[in-house]
Amino acid sequence: MKAVCWQGTRKIEVENVPEPTILNPRDAIVKITTTAICGSDLHLYNGYNPTMQKGDILGHEFMGEVVAVGRAVSRVKLGDRVVVPFTISCGACFFCQQDLWSLCDNSNPNAWMPEKAMGHSPSGLFGYSHLTGGYAGGQAEYARVPFADVGLFPIPEGLTDEQVVFLTDIFPTGYMAAENCHIQPGDTIAIWGCGPVGQFAIRSAFLLGAERVIAIDRVSERLQMAKAGGAEILNYEEVEVGEALNEMTAGRGPDAVIDAVGMEAHGMGLEGFFDKAMQAVKLETDRPNVLRQAIVACRKGGTVSVPGVYTGFIDKVPIGALMNKGLTLKTGQTHVHRYFQPLIERIQKGEIDPSFIITHRLPLEEAARGYEIFDAKKENCIKVVLKPGMTSDSRGVALPSSVTP
Amino acid sequence: MEITSSSNSEPERERAGNISETERWGSLIAGGAMILTGLSQRSLRGALLAVAGGGLAYHGATADKSLPDRAIEATGLDKPIRVEKTVAIQNKSPEELYRFWRNFENLPAFMKHLKSVTVLDERRSHWVADAPLDNAVEWDAVIASDRENQLITWMSVEGSQVEHSGLIRFRALPHGRGTEVKMVIEYSVPGGQLTSAIAKLFGESPEQQIGEDLRRFKMLMEAGEIATTEGQPTGQR
Ligand SMILES: [Zn+2]
Ligand SMILES: [Zn+2]
Numbered sequence: 001m002k003a004v005c006w007q008g009t010r011k012i013e014v015e016n017v018p019e020p021t022i023l024n025p026r027d028a029i030v031k032i033t034t035t036a037i038c039g040s041d042l043h044l045y046n047g048y049n050p051t052m053q054k055g056d057i058l059g060h061e062f063m064g065e066v067v068a069v070g071r072a073v074s075r076v077k078l079g080d081r082v083v084v085p086f087t088i089s090c091g092a093c094f095f096c097q098q099d100l101w102s103l104c105d106n107s108n109p110n111a112w113m114p115e116k117a118m119g120h121s122p123s124g125l126f127g128y129s130h131l132t133g134g135y136a137g138g139q140a141e142y143a144r145v146p147f148a149d150v151g152l153f154p155i156p157e158g159l160t161d162e163q164v165v166f167l168t169d170i171f172p173t174g175y176m177a178a179e180n181c182h183i184q185p186g187d188t189i190a191i192w193g194c195g196p197v198g199q200f201a202i203r204s205a206f207l208l209g210a211e212r213v214i215a216i217d218r219v220s221e222r223l224q225m226a227k228a229g230g231a232e233i234l235n236y237e238e239v240e241v242g243e244a245l246n247e248m249t250a251g252r253g254p255d256a257v258i259d260a261v262g263m264e265a266h267g268m269g270l271e272g273f274f275d276k277a278m279q280a281v282k283l284e285t286d287r288p289n290v291l292r293q294a295i296v297a298c299r300k301g302g303t304v305s306v307p308g309v310y311t312g313f314i315d316k317v318p319i320g321a322l323m324n325k326g327l328t329l330k331t332g333q334t335h336v337h338r339y340f341q342p343l344i345e346r347i348q349k350g351e352i353d354p355s356f357i358i359t360h361r362l363p364l365e366e367a368a369r370g371y372e373i374f375d376a377k378k379e380n381c382i383k384v385v386l387k388p389g390m391t392s393d394s395r396g397v398a399l400p401s402s403v404t405p
Numbered sequence: 406m407e408i409t410s411s412s413n414s415e416p417e418r419e420r421a422g423n424i425s426e427t428e429r430w431g432s433l434i435a436g437g438a439m440i441l442t443g444l445s446q447r448s449l450r451g452a453l454l455a456v457a458g459g460g461l462a463y464h465g466a467t468a469d470k471s472l473p474d475r476a477i478e479a480t481g482l483d484k485p486i487r488v489e490k491t492v493a494i495q496n497k498s499p500e501e502l503y504r505f506w507r508n509f510e511n512l513p514a515f516m517k518h519l520k521s522v523t524v525l526d527e528r529r530s531h532w533v534a535d536a537p538l539d540n541a542v543e544w545d546a547v548i549a550s551d552r553e554n555q556l557i558t559w560m561s562v563e564g565s566q567v568e569h570s571g572l573i574r575f576r577a578l579p580h581g582r583g584t585e586v587k588m589v590i591e592y593s594v595p596g597g598q599l600t601s602a603i604a605k606l607f608g609e610s611p612e613q614q615i616g617e618d619l620r621r622f623k624m625l626m627e628a629g630e631i632a633t634t635e636g637q638p639t640g641q642r
Pocket of ligand 1: 040041086169170
């Protein structure tokens with residue numbers, strides 16, 4: 001089969017690889033119909049994760065049809081059309097049973113690696129380095145899904161791939177970020193980063209009852225999409241964000257702030273990562289600028305919600321502001337499984353159509369180009385979906401479509 | 406979870422040789438708590454020997470030596486690999502976990518270095534571990550203490566190539582928090598001549614390798630299978 005393989009920093013190759021097989025009794029194999037490139041894939045693309053190995057198959061946002069199941073699988077069956085949460089969860093451990101799916105105890109075969117760096121391991125993730133299990137990802141024609149009864153969600157009739165594929169990650173991630181803000185009537189939420197997660201956080205904040213959302217970025221098409229979603233926008237290259245936020249909120253500050261940027265590709269402190277990893281990575285300066293700004297901007301007693309991905313250490317966090325202003329810090333990889341039902345209901349009711357985010361549809365074979373334009377934000381790129389089986393002439397390129405907030 | 410290596414915790418001969426203390430301690434062993442307390446000073450094997458008492462048939466071959474001497478030999482002359490680790494296992498009672506563990510033939514399912522365990526009778530079993538270059542290491546083990554649903558301890562018989570001792574204890578946690586499982590495993594080679602072979606058996610980090618066994622046990626008990634990515638497709642490495 002064809003699969004998108006990481007072959008080094010900014011080196012993506014679509015290779016012919018063997019098809020996946022059932023390795024454990026609870027596995028299923030999914031024939032992939034739609035997959036996507038995520039912003040956090042760019043951290044891998046840019047070589048910031050020292051536990052990537054040449055040949056690793058990328059991709060953690062994917063969906064398709066069940067074509068094989070292991071002997072212990074009972075709830076999903078051959079032919080089911082399914083989406084696959086990017087977090088891998090056993091369904092049986094303490095954390096899965098607490099609805100904390102991204103903290104599953106039993107899905108990371110390399111749990112010792114994050115344990116050394118973080119004390120405990122989060123769940124395994126698809127296509128996201130050996131730190132999180134080294135699972136082959138879904139930017140491929142087929143993928144193996146462990147714990148299939150827990151990790152596959154059958155799609156009701158009448159919804160297109162593009163309406164549901166983002167239930168795998170960016171929609172619930174944006175939604176959880178907004179939910180973590182404990183939005184009250186009248187609240188103003190400020191969101192740093194108008195990439196895909198930021199866009200879903202904006203719309204989710206409104207779905208959860210926010211009065212105002214202020215979105216911060218510098219890329220004009222992202223800001224335009226945020227505006228189309230109902231947000232007021234700030235270009236941080238043009239205004240001093242902290243002052244602007246104070247002006248816009250009567251000096252009080254936003255009730256909650258969201259860092260949808262994270263470590264960014266320009267620097268992440270991997271200091272203290274387990275030893276072998278350290279040797280493979282060149283230490284660079286962190287860029288927790290957004291987190292610092294967000295903490296300082298947040299109103300007293302407010303909430304700082306961090307869906308942006310951090311993996312290592314950051315320096316000079318304004319802990320004094322966090323403490324003295326009585327802020328609440330909410331973080332976490334998304335508990336994707338928790339959000340399938342409520343979010344698919346919102347899609348079915350027409351409250352949101354997640355396909356608004358797609359700017360590019362490419363055949364799987366053009367993945368390298370997809371990574372390149374997404375990383376460089378060329379061609380007004382905001383979100384790329386890849387279609388196995390799509391031919392170059394059946395492709396259509398859509399621009400940011402009109403959106404209802 | 407904690408990982409402890411005993412390589413820097415050789416006991417003082419005087420203390421290990423104190424018969425009355427050792428035996429009193431042995432007699433108090435009830436729930437395994439004293440073994441666990443004693444482990445910071447002594448080897449697991451020494452503790453188990455103390456528990457087992459002097460009259461057991463399996464040290465017949467070396468019955469000329471007193472029990473305390475055996476303990477000194479086991480603890481003082483070599484540097485055993487010892488791993489001590491505790492996990493919580495959700496939705497499994499101490500009874501269920503005890504029953505699984507009590508059949509040692511189940512152990513190779515999650516102890517990666519074990520090739521097979523054959524149960525010979527109620528207390529004895531034959532263990533085969535994989536060693537590099539197709540050199541299997543074999544020994545017979547005997548159950549030293551067995552408290553139903555709570556604790557099992559075992560050790561290799563005298564004269565084994567590899568001295569292996571183990572302890573597993575099960576305790577219910579409150580409020581549906583599952584069962585606390587504490588495992589202590591120790592391997593050593595008398596005389597130390599094969600110490601490097603033992604290191605090879607468990608790779609560069611024996612503490613980690615053995616500790617991973619308990620993680621795999623937890624996965625098997627909770628999730629019904631052991632997470633793996635071995636055998637999945639990749640591109641050109
Ligand atoms: Zn993602
Ligand atoms: Zn779990």
